[in-house]
Amino acid sequence: MHHGNLLRILRASSQTNIVQAKLEVLAGALAQEDFDAFVIARVGHGIRASEAVAAALWAVLRYWHEPEECIVRAVGFGGDTDTIGAMAGALMGAIHGTAWIPARWYDNIENDENGRDAMIELGQRLAKLDLT
Numbered sequence: 001m002h003h004g005n006l007l008r009i010l011r012a013s014s015q016t017n018i019v020q021a022k023l024e025v026l027a028g029a030l031a032q033e034d035f036d037a038f039v040i041a042r043v044g045h046g047i048r049a050s051e052a053v054a055a056a057l058w059a060v061l062r063y064w065h066e067p068e069e070c071i072v073r074a075v076g077f078g079g080d081t082d083t084i085g086a087m088a089g090a091l092m093g094a095i096h097g098t099a100w101i102p103a104r105w106y107d108n109i110e111n112d113e114n115g116r117d118a119m120i121e122l123g124q125r126l127a128k129l130d131l132t
Contacts, residue, residue, distance in 0.1 A: 006061070022054035026061065052080050056087035060095075067092040067100045098123075 007027045014020045055077050063070035074088035075081045092100070109116040 010057075019053070022051070023057075026054060026058055052083045053087065055079065055084045056091065059084070059088045060091045064092075064095060067096050068102060 007023055011020050011023045011027075014023065056074055059070050059074035059077070063073055070092055071085055071089050075085040077084060106116060109119070111117055
């Protein structure tokens with residue numbers, strides 16, 4: 001994955017200065033080694049969309065080749081962990097599919113009327129949609 005091109009495309013399509021600034025921080029930090037805490041301190045990890053999106057993108061750009069590690073790191077940033085983890089997970093799913101998801105992650109999901117099995121069935125139906 002070429003991070004620079006992706007971030008250029010995202011910056012060009014962003015309509016707010018705050019998101020563009022956070023994408024600039026990500027672009028500058030990708031050349032650094034293990035500056036996760038520094039980056040999250042600069043882009044944030046709260047409930048503001050600009051912060052949650054930037055934090056999820058950081059995890060994906062940094063750990064795109066290790067999907068499980070990506071999600072663990074995304075949630076480990078703190079802040080709005082469910083949103084950041086969900087966005088990073090969605091992006092990892094788009095890149096790698098679902099085969100990488102550890103079975104143990106499914107074990108603790110509630111399985112009532114709208115629980116695990118319903119989510120899996122909905123995901124399978126969504127995957128069959130023809131969006132062309």
